[in-house]
Amino acid sequence: xxxDMLDKLLRPLKADIxxxxxxxxxxxxxxxxxxxxxxxxxxxxxxxxxxxLVILAGRLFKTPRLKVHLxxxxxxxxxxxxxxxxxxxxxxxxxxGRKTIHTVWPIGAxxxxxxxxxxxxxxxxxxxxxxxxxxxLAETLHTMSAGEIEYHYSLKxxxxxxxxxxxxxxxxxxxxxxxxxMVGLLSHVxxxxxxxxxxFGHEFGIAFQxxxxxxxxxxxxxxxxxxxxxxxxxxxxxLPVICYLERGNDDRIINKILAGKGxxxxxxxxxxxxxxxxxxxxxxxxxxxxxxxxxxxxxxxPSGKYRQLLYDLVDYVVDRQH
Amino acid sequence: xxxDMLDKLLRPLKADIxxxxxxxxxxxxxxxxxxxxxxxxxxxxxxxxxxxLVILAGRLFKTPRLKVHLxxxxxxxxxxxxxxxxxxxxxxxxxxGRKTIHTVWPIGAxxxxxxxxxxxxxxxxxxxxxxxxxxxLAETLHTMSAGEIEYHYSLKxxxxxxxxxxxxxxxxxxxxxxxxxMVGLLSHVxxxxxxxxxxFGHEFGIAFQxxxxxxxxxxxxxxxxxxxxxxxxxxxxxLPVICYLERGNDDRIINKILAGKGxxxxxxxxxxxxxxxxxxxxxxxxxxxxxxxxxxxxxxxPSGKYRQLLYDLVDYVVDRQH
Numbered sequence: 001x002x003x004d005m006l007d008k009l010l011r012p013l014k015a016d017i018x019x020x021x022x023x024x025x026x027x028x029x030x031x032x033x034x035x036x037x038x039x040x041x042x043x044x045x046x047x048x049x050x051x052x053l054v055i056l057a058g059r060l061f062k063t064p065r066l067k068v069h070l071x072x073x074x075x076x077x078x079x080x081x082x083x084x085x086x087x088x089x090x091x092x093x094x095x096x097g098r099k100t101i102h103t104v105w106p107i108g109a110x111x112x113x114x115x116x117x118x119x120x121x122x123x124x125x126x127x128x129x130x131x132x133x134x135x136x137l138a139e140t141l142h143t144m145s146a147g148e149i150e151y152h153y154s155l156k157x158x159x160x161x162x163x164x165x166x167x168x169x170x171x172x173x174x175x176x177x178x179x180x181x182m183v184g185l186l187s188h189v190x191x192x193x194x195x196x197x198x199x200f201g202h203e204f205g206i207a208f209q210x211x212x213x214x215x216x217x218x219x220x221x222x223x224x225x226x227x228x229x230x231x232x233x234x235x236x237x238x239l240p241v242i243c244y245l246e247r248g249n250d251d252r253i254i255n256k257i258l259a260g261k262g263x264x265x266x267x268x269x270x271x272x273x274x275x276x277x278x279x280x281x282x283x284x285x286x287x288x289x290x291x292x293x294x295x296x297x298x299x300x301x302p303s304g305k306y307r308q309l310l311y312d313l314v315d316y317v318v319d320r321q322h
Numbered sequence: 323x324x325x326d327m328l329d330k331l332l333r334p335l336k337a338d339i340x341x342x343x344x345x346x347x348x349x350x351x352x353x354x355x356x357x358x359x360x361x362x363x364x365x366x367x368x369x370x371x372x373x374x375l376v377i378l379a380g381r382l383f384k385t386p387r388l389k390v391h392l393x394x395x396x397x398x399x400x401x402x403x404x405x406x407x408x409x410x411x412x413x414x415x416x417x418x419g420r421k422t423i424h425t426v427w428p429i430g431a432x433x434x435x436x437x438x439x440x441x442x443x444x445x446x447x448x449x450x451x452x453x454x455x456x457x458x459l460a461e462t463l464h465t466m467s468a469g470e471i472e473y474h475y476s477l478k479x480x481x482x483x484x485x486x487x488x489x490x491x492x493x494x495x496x497x498x499x500x501x502x503x504m505v506g507l508l509s510h511v512x513x514x515x516x517x518x519x520x521x522f523g524h525e526f527g528i529a530f531q532x533x534x535x536x537x538x539x540x541x542x543x544x545x546x547x548x549x550x551x552x553x554x555x556x557x558x559x560x561l562p563v564i565c566y567l568e569r570g571n572d573d574r575i576i577n578k579i580l581a582g583k584g585x586x587x588x589x590x591x592x593x594x595x596x597x598x599x600x601x602x603x604x605x606x607x608x609x610x611x612x613x614x615x616x617x618x619x620x621x622x623x624p625s626g627k628y629r630q631l632l633y634d635l636v637d638y639v640v641d642r643q644h
Contacts, residue, residue: 034476035468085437089430108411109475111433115407115467118440122460129453138444145437146357153431154356 006047006320009312012305016055016069017048023073027120038105038113042080045096050075052313053204054179057197059306061187067128071186074124075179078137081117082144084110086171089152090234132185140178143170158237159245165206168213173205196300200310203294208317210287213238214280217271219322229267232257239286244279284318291318328369328642331634334627338377338391339370345395349442360427360435364402367418372397374635375526376501379519381628383509389450393508396446397501400459403439404466406432408493411474412556454507462500465492480559481567487528490535495527518622522632525616530639532609535560536602539593541644551589554579561608566601606640613640 010017024043028036051072058068086092087100088110094100102110118141125134147170157163180201184194216231217240231238235258245251253270256262262270274280291314298310332339346365350358373394380390408414409422410432416422424432440463447456469492479485502523506516538553539562553560557580567573575592578584584592596602613636620632 032468032472032476035471082437085433088433091430106475107429108413109471111407111410111436112467112471112474114433115404115436115440116464116471118437119460119463119467122444122456123464126453126457126460131448131451131453131456134444134453134456135448138441138448141441142438142445145434145441146354149357149360149431149434149438150354152434153428154354 005316006049009309009316010048010052012309013052013055016065016072017051019065019069020048020051020055020072020076023069023124024077027077034105034109035113035116038101038109039080039117041096041098042084042101042113042117043077046076046080048076049208049313049317050079050175050179053176053201053310054183056306056310056313057180057183057301058187060302060304060310061183061189063183063187067186068183070124070127071133071179071182074121074137075175075182077117077124078121078141079175081114081121082141082175084114084117086148088114089148090230090236092230092234128186130185133182136178136182136185140174143174147171147174158235159242161239161242161246164237164239164242168206168209169202172209172212173202176205176208177202193301196297200294200297200301203290203297204314204317207287207290207294207314210239210283210290211318211320214240214283214287215320215322217241217274218280229271232270233262233267235260238283240274240279240283243282243286244274244277247277247279247282249273249277249279287318291315327638328371331631331638332370332374334631335374335377338387338394339373341387341391342370342373342377342394342398345391345446346399349399356427356431357435357438360423360431361402361439363418363420364406364423364435364439365399368398368402370398371530371635371639372401372497372501375498375523375632376505378628378632378635379502379505379623380509382624382626382632383505383511385505385509389508390505392446392449393455393501393504396443396459397497397504399439399446400443400463401497403436403443404463404497406436406439408470410436411470412552412558414552414556450508452507455504458500458504458507462496465496469493469496480557481564483561483564483568486559486561486564490528490531491524494531494534495524498527498530499524515623518619522616522619522623525612525619526636526639529609529612529616529636532561532605532612533640533642536562536605536609537642537644539563539596540602551593554592555584555589557582560605562596562601562605565604565608566596566599569599569601569604571595571599571601609640613637 028040028043031039054072054075055068083095084101087095088102088107092100093103101113122137125137147167151167177198180197181194184197213231216229216238232241241254253266253273257266257270294314295311298307301307350362350365353361376394376397377390405417406423409417410424410429414422415425423435444459447459469489473489499520502519503516506519535553538551538560554563563576575588575595579588579592616636617633620629623629
């Protein structure tokens, strides 16, 4: 799928996305310095995938647009907040082609800026006056922070498939699942439909993250907006690496890099070995399986042009190059 | 007022406080390691002043106890979460006589543990199913994080009285004010009563923080549970220092310490100079003025034994030695 495919896909939502962007502008305009300078790049840019999913799901049920835009904005703000703290935790240097906040500002300011955006996210959601939606927000943030702590500071065996999936559920899929569940609550749909929405979001999120992890291995810094191979060098073992190891391949270079003893040549060599082993294809097969499951859940939701766009988004997510 | 005065004052609330503590125990028991080890001291100990105020205010309006306990627990959890992040921002080493979390655990884990408690706080409040209460929570967190960023990373003239009061409003009084407003919403009282509750909380919070700042200068590490003089050495200029400077006293040692060039002898000398100047009494006079204002607001609330306890708490706050 070509690079501009996402823009083309989301064209029917242009007016809605602009409304969501206007909410971000409004948030930024209310900030004092230095907060505004710190956060303006956090709230600008990004694929806006979460807002797009929320808007499309809202269309399925003809949910009032104002509510949908608030929800879409709140979740993108929450996503931005967690990225700020996670980049600090992972010591990531680049995000969307720009320096991460903690590499430019003091750590304390970075922590507080993330807290500020978390508060903003709750502020936006509180406007919906739906306690169920806020409960899901809290549970999702709960899952995300507990999962990150577990992965970084407790889990011993990161080479296990179930550890990987547990981690990407907490990190990524829980927010997609929660987002879709919130649309269900806002739209007053029946319980089974909420479950299908949640399942769709969960499987979409898993597929999205697996592909993200593949791109970290096979992409380049320019198209990724962050250094390639940052996961492995940061001690994070993603699915393609797990697939490579499961095939019984030589694990010495991988272990050397994970131990922080690798040099740039080792990283290039490891990537070559993983690519040649067929592990990339194994991981993508797994991503496609989750994409299929997300489509199965979608099939239970109201048909029409917006459901078709959601199917197309699923295809985009597994076929994208960045 | 003797040291155990607070315990004696809060004796009529013993059963309520135990219910709130049971909520904390429940939260801890649901945590996985290493979160539980990280957070158990955060959720144990402390004066429980915020829960006590919430419980007493709830009694004024005979608000259902289960709701009041949830609110009291949520606000104490929020307070603990902000302390974790603030201690990291201020690089504080001790809290309640124990090492702060970021001095024992990695910074990333500390950030995420604070996020986890923030999420817990929202989870508890969401159980109240009152969107107005959640809105105040979000606005309060908003004020707190924006205020801390402004104070630490933007404000130039910390020696100005209005900068000090703006900062302690954001850091401390906003949460007391928000807590009292939330009790008002939960108790379905009329608008004027909500305003009086809020004013009471705000003035109480200001008085409390001014006294805290005085104790930092005149207390010792053992009774404070944290190093004395930590504010000045950390670049934070509190009211007694401002009063000292306003009296036209020699500011050379103060400036030396603020510039990070002071030694332990300078700190002792500065404290002596501030004490002898009468600035401590100036600051306490200011604290008493805010305490009086909080009592004026209290006078508009329903009379009886619980209001009397609130008056007594105001006295405790200005007369306490730790």
